[in-house]
Amino acid sequence: MNSRYSLNLGKPFGIKVSVHWTFSLLIAWIVFITVRQGLGTTQVLMHVFFILVLFLCVVLHEFGHSLTAIKLGGKVKSITLLPIGGMANITEMPENPRDEFLISAAGPMVNIVIAGLLWIYLGLFHTVDTDQMEFTTITFSNFPVILLAANLFIVAFNLIPAFPMDGGRLFRSALAMKMNRLKATRIAKDIGQIFAVMFIFAGLFFNPFLIIIGFFVFLGAKGEYEMMRYKDILNNYTVKDILMTDYERMDENDSLEDAAEKHAHTSNRGYVITADGKYAGILTKNALIKGLSVYGKKGRIKDVMNENIESVKPDMTLFDVYKNMQLNKYDMVPVKENEKFKGVLDIENINEFFMIQRAMNNITS
Ligand SMILES: [Zn+2]
Structure with a gap:
């Protein structure tokens, strides 16, 4: 991601965190939808606040990947937030299958922990009865419940084996324990691209974000596989x-x-x-x-x-x-x-x- 189009948020653990300008489109879209639904100012702001908190969870997810990668000897340059999620720019990735498995799993694990903490909070301190709760809009009382559900959704969606999404990386690393990494990547790429086409189709009917994610996955899978092929050949020469x-x-x-x-x-x-x-x-x-x-x-x-x-x-x-x-x-x-x-x-x-x-x-x- 070109840093010219991003807003810098800071550099915790030496990793530059920034938000891409298109993120403002997401906020504008949320405001547009909620105003059109006839919601008042407080509720519109509540939805915007929810999105910001949700993306904080996404940043923490990326830190899960990044800090695990660093711990295992990798290098991470930056994390960029896009409307479709976060992207950690891991410039040096440990390549043995076990390390890759751990790095890929660490992101979703963060959201599982967040969901668990929210669940404990709801059980201990949140006195509102969830059976009686309204879920048509976001309110103070249902906020933690929806945030918990959203974190579980992030886990489930990321675990779809659509390489280079987390699930696809887990799949590749599992394959790479049985065969060479190039072949494992080719299989993961093919399956990833099938999912990408399905995302794009589903996006036409349900949610336009799926179309963008589909293109990202399709091109990402192709790019990573190409890089592996370069590596496979160019590593033999000086x-x-x-x-x-x-x-x-x-x-x-x-x-x-x-x-x-x-x-x-x-x-x-x-x-x-x-x-x-x-x-x-x-x-x-x-x-x-x-x-x-x-x-x-x-x-x-x-x-x-x-x-x-x-x-x-x-x-x-x-x-x-x-x-x-x-x-x-x-x-x-x-x-x-x-x-x-x-x-x-x-x-x-x-x-x-x-x-x-x-x-x-x-x-x-
Ligand atoms: Zn992830």
Whole structure:
């Protein structure tokens, strides 16, 4: 999720928590529905308050996943709240099936605990008789009952085995105890996508949120499986296997016009920029186009090149580099050994390498 479109809420346990702007649409929708039902101001606010408390439960659910992942050696960057739920951005995930099982189960467990606490509260302190309770709108007396039910609903919905939802992850980790992880992911992905199509269909008749969730699940399943395939192949190679040594060079004092002119005659996607003959940074095609629109033809390459791209080492696995490039949105990275510049790695080259290796594997296996 792009943080530009999110409101920052804080950084407990080092995890950035933010709420996506579309969340305001959910609040607007709740207000719209309740006003149309003819409810008074207090009751409308009560519904909004309920949604906020419910999403607090969703955040706690994501913390369940995140803190368990961290405890098991993973890394979590952020948690983003969307109208359809929370998303924890776990950048490094422990991969043995048992750890994955625990991480996936920890989220729903949090909601079970919340439901349990509400149940105890209702039994001990809430004197209202639930048999007599009205449930057409949310009131002070039925608030904890509905919140309890909503938490149980979150548990039940998340446990649907629609990968990459929690239930689907539990399913994959159970499969991965019996077979290799790639195969387990493919089966979980196929089943996840069947559920996604069912969500989209059901959404057309019942609740439009299901349509959005369906698309998220469908694309999420595809994306994770693709990543696994990359990993399966690229983990067998290192940077030096596809190191580019015949790169195009330009000087940092060359103009953007020079770069544009050169670009018209090559198929390069980026240039190695030098200062006094030594590596100084990378100029990608996108940075060049952006630079031309900001500085014009007379702009200097050094104004738009990226000098801060972390270099990689020749013996790093291709997958680690690929993952890092995806995460940071790098098109090209410098390769250095003992501080000495060796060449570059281009994301398109990695993609092509992957496709060629995959095609060859399909024939031989
Ligand atoms: Zn979850």
